[in-house]
Structures are given as structure tokens and as C-alpha cells.
Amino acid sequence: MEYNSTRNRLIIPEYGRNIQKMIEHAITIEDREERNRAAKAIVAVMGYLNPQLQNITDFKHKLWDHLFVISDFKLDVDSPYPVPTRDTFKSKPQRVPYPNNKIKYKYYGVNMETMIGKIAELEDGPRKDQITQNIANFMKMSYLTWNKDTVDDPTILGHLEQLSASKLKLSETARLNHTNELLVLSKEKERERERERKQNRGGGGRNNKNNNRRRKK
Numbered sequence: 495m496e497y498n499s500t501r502n503r504l505i506i507p508e509y510g511r512n513i514q515k516m517i518e519h520a521i522t523i524e525d526r527e528e529r530n531r532a533a534k535a536i537v538a539v540m541g542y543l544n545p546q547l548q549n550i551t552d553f554k555h556k557l558w559d560h561l562f563v564i565s566d567f568k569l570d571v572d573s574p575y576p577v578p579t580r581d582t583f584k585s586k587p588q589r590v591p592y593p594n595n596k597i598k599y600k601y602y603g604v605n606m607e608t609m610i611g612k613i614a615e616l617e618d619g620p621r622k623d624q625i626t627q628n629i630a631n632f633m634k635m636s637y638l639t640w641n642k643d644t645v646d647d648p649t650i651l652g653h654l655e656q657l658s659a660s661k662l663k664l665s666e667t668a669r670l671n672h673t674n675e676l677l678v679l680s681k682e683k684e685r686e687r688e689r690e691r692k693q694n695r696g697g698g699g700r701n702n703k704n705n706n707r708r709r710k711k
Contacts, residue, residue: 502518506604514563516532541557601636601640602636623664623665630670632652650670
């Protein structure tokens, strides 16, 4: 009788003790062709026992990698994929640089600043004026989203001029949307998002209720 305390440690527990024993036995097979056939058969069983891996890209490649990992990289067979080494799994991933964009006004965000820079490069004309007014209205709505209070137009226009390096200015006759209009629009969008969240959460529940009613009938 075998006790868990005397058995080898399961390297990948998801595959179980029998798969690990099969791989350990395959290592001892001297004939290479027979060893290759045994490895292919083991990989097929591994895939059968873990059907959820089929949803992963290159799942067969992953199965072969797991085969070598479970063998402690001692199995010498012909793999259809590059044979991994111990260093492959010990190597650290490359450091992902953290974006250090300096945002002047956090309630506008970096994307807003990028858009303002692109608009500033457009040729002067009615189209540029209209886009400038639209971006100014959007800036005002973003400001009110983070600052639940009123804001005057000169403040927004001053921010626009500063972020565009004085390249974007509205005409003296231009007027931004009223604060109350933007607050109502912002609240409507919040209510729409909340309805969508409730529908997404409640969709499964309604389907389950309908299924239960059908079973009772």
C-alpha cells in the first residue's frame, strides 16, 4: 500500500497521479520510437482529462510543455514544438514600463490632452471652430463629472488655451452649453450605465426563472 507521504510530489496536480506515473514510466522506455508513441498517447489523455484547455490558444503546445514539466525535463522525445527547458520557466518577464505622462488636469485625462493637440494641428476654418467648441463642451462635462459643482466658461476656455499652447481659442460670441444641461446629460448617462449593469446582472436570473417554470409544466 502506498501512502501520500511516501509518494513523489505531484508537479501539476490538475493531471493527477496516474498521468505523472505514466510519464515517469515513459522516461524509462529505452526504444526512442516506442517512447515517442507513449508521449503522444499521454498528451492525448492529458487533453481528454482537461477539455477546458481546448479553449486556450495553442492548447496542444501547452500540453506538450506540461508533459516536459511533469517529467522534470528528463523525457527525451521528439516534440512537434520547441522543447522547453528549466530556464524557460524560471526566466522573469520583461519589465513593463509604467506610463509617466504628466497630466495637467486629471479630470480631463491624457486622452483629452492628446485630442486637443491633434485639433490644434488642423487648418483654420469653420470645421476646426466647430470641433474646438465640441471639445470645450466635452471638457466642461468632464470637469462637472469630477467636480459636482458649477463652473464658468472662462475657466474651461482658459484650460483649453493652456492645454493647446494658445493654439485653440473660441470666438467671443461662442457660448458653451449651460451647466444644468450638462449635469442632466451626465446623470442620464449614469442612469443608462446603471440600467445596463442591472440587465447584465439580472439576465441570467430571468433565464433561470423561465427554465424553472418550463420544468414545472
